[in-house]
Amino acid sequence: MSNAALVKSINTKPFFKPKKNTKLASKKRWWIGAQAWDEMVNLWKTNEAKFRESYGKRNNVESTFSSMKMKYLSFIRSKKPVSQKSKILTRVCCHNFSMLVRAIFELDLRPDFRNRGH
Numbered sequence: 001m002s003n004a005a006l007v008k009s010i011n012t013k014p015f016f017k018p019k020k021n022t023k024l025a026s027k028k029r030w031w032i033g034a035q036a037w038d039e040m041v042n043l044w045k046t047n048e049a050k051f052r053e054s055y056g057k058r059n060n061v062e063s064t065f066s067s068m069k070m071k072y073l074s075f076i077r078s079k080k081p082v083s084q085k086s087k088i089l090t091r092v093c094c095h096n097f098s099m100l101v102r103a104i105f106e107l108d109l110r111p112d113f114r115n116r117g118h
Helices: 003-009 034-046 048-072 081-106
Strands: none
Touching: 003 034, 034 048, 048 081
């Protein structure tokens, strides 16, 4: 199964950076995922700005995961799925909190976290 087919199988759109000489899938070589590949390449060729915007989002997500793996290890030691999910969500919360603190200091922000009765 191609990468495009794998991405399409979970109801998402593939965004792989195509090479300059990339072509549409041949009608003779129709494989699972060819339609998804063709849609991606068509978007890249016809509206490169929109493609770059979506590809940029993918890049941000990959950078975030990479940062989390470096900071909090790239594996989970728990065996039970519930424990694994809990540890992953804890790491995500810790990452988000550390990014918030970093932004506060780097941008010299003065956030107001007081409860206003809402």
